[in-house]
Amino acid sequence: MAAKTNGAPPLAVSSPGLAPLVVSPLAVSLGDPAGVGPELFAQAWADRHDAGLAPFFAVGGVEVLKAAARSRGIDLPVVRIRAPQEALGLFAEALPVLGDEDATVTFGRPDPSGAALALHSLTVATRLARSGEAAAIVTGPIAKSRLSEIGFAQPGQTEFLADECGVAHGDAVMMLAGPNLRTVPLTVHVALSQVPGLVTRDLIERKARIVARALARDFGLSPARIAITGLNPHAGEDGRMGREEIGVIAPAIDALVxxxxxxxxxxxxxxxxxxxxxxxxxxxxxxxxxxxLVPIKTLDFDAGVNVTLGLPIVRTSPDHGTAFGIAGKNLASAGATIAALRMAGECAGRRLLQENAA
Incomplete structure (x- = not known):
């Protein structure tokens, strides 16, 4: 568990060495194999005991994972499996990998064959999480531009998962979580000039409700204490620096209260x-x-997790990109990947406990 910082209690909820309660393994999608994803999943397996990770398996990429492990000096035993449940009995001694799909890649140089493996891994892992054969999905970082070249139509993995789960894109909410902070952006990948027009009462209320339900279900926080920011400097300072707080944000807060x-x-x-x-x-x-994202990356850069709220499945991802520039050089920190795996196991365990109690 992370140490306390300046008197503020950390938000981590598990201790190293204490694996979460799951009856199915976690599914890992590799991300772009030319990036840091495979080497960090290999590192996470090597650190599995100290990190207290639930059993997980990767979808595809046996040779990719072996090469990635060698780049970090890791002796990675790999075992092929034909069904996710096999991973539970094998995880202690080897990294289970489901399926024969693979690619020959050069670290730092993404190509179509690597993108095809990334998409296959994401598609299968999502299907297994939806069917319950996997307790959760942990996604490695992708190169969206490369995926778009092979027919990937969604803006990113979050939207892909939403579509696969039958959830509207707007109801798949991105939360960034670390040992010291959790944040949710109301608007995400849009130009700053568009933000004022997108901030509406309906959007604030809808996302706050999704966040409250998800934190209760997956994080055991009920009622979750949600702090809503203003849009303008000093939260508008009584209208002198903008009136969105008065006309939009405060009324939404009143309705939620x-x-x-x-x-x-x-x-x-x-x-x-x-x-x-x-x-x-x-x-x-x-x-x-x-x-x-600025505060979470400032406080928890190497332990930040991207969690998708509002889905019927548990999905987490390390809060960083493919880092092609350092892939295969043993420079990338596995902290966020380990945190994403741990959080996925914790959330899946809480869902299981709630289902058993119902």
Whole structure:
């Protein structure tokens, strides 16, 4: 568990060496095999005992994983499996890999064959999570431009998962979580100039409800304390720096409080993430991408996890990209990948406990 920081309690909920309760293994999709994903999953397996990870298996890429492990000096035993359940009995001694699909890649140089493996791995892992054969899915980082060249139509993996699960894109909510902070961006990959027009009462209320339900179900936080930021500097300062707080954000907060949600705000974003403030909320719902991601990447860069809320399956991912520039050079930190695997196991375990209690 991460150490306390400036008096604020860490948000991690598991201890190294204590594996989460799961009855099915986690499914790992490799991401782009020319990036750092495969080597970090190999490192995570090597650190599985100290990290307290639930059993997981990779979908495809036996040779990719072996090469990635060699690049880090890891002795990685790999065993092919034909069904996910086999991973439970084999994980202690070898990394289970499902299927024969593979690619010959050069680290740092993505190509169509690697993209095809990444898409296959993502597709199969998602299907197995949906069927319950996998307890959760942990996705490696992809190169969206390469995937688009082979017919990948969605903007990213989150939208792909939403489509596969029959969930509207807007209801698949991205949360960034680390030992010290959780944040959710209300608007994500849009130009900053578009944000004011996209910030509506309906969007704030809908995402806050999804966040509250997900934190109760997957993180055991009920009621989850949600701090909602303002859009403008100093949260508008009573309308002198913008009126979105008065006309849009505050009314949404009032409506959510009337429903019984533990919501506060609008908070000035420049002060909300100070150490003496972070213990007052469980998650910050922020108005735009950088307002949410700058603090989490500053505080928890090597342990940040991207969690998709609002899906019928558990999905996590390390909060970093393919890092082609350092792939295969034993420079990338496995911290975020290990954190994503641990969090997936914890969330899947909580769902299982709730199902058994129902």
């Amino acid at each position: 009337a429903e019984g949600l533990a919501v506060t705000g609008p908070h000035p974003a420049d002060a909300l993430f100070a150490a003496h403030e972070r213990h007052k909320f469980d998650v910050a719902l922020c108005m735009y991408h950088d307002q949410a």
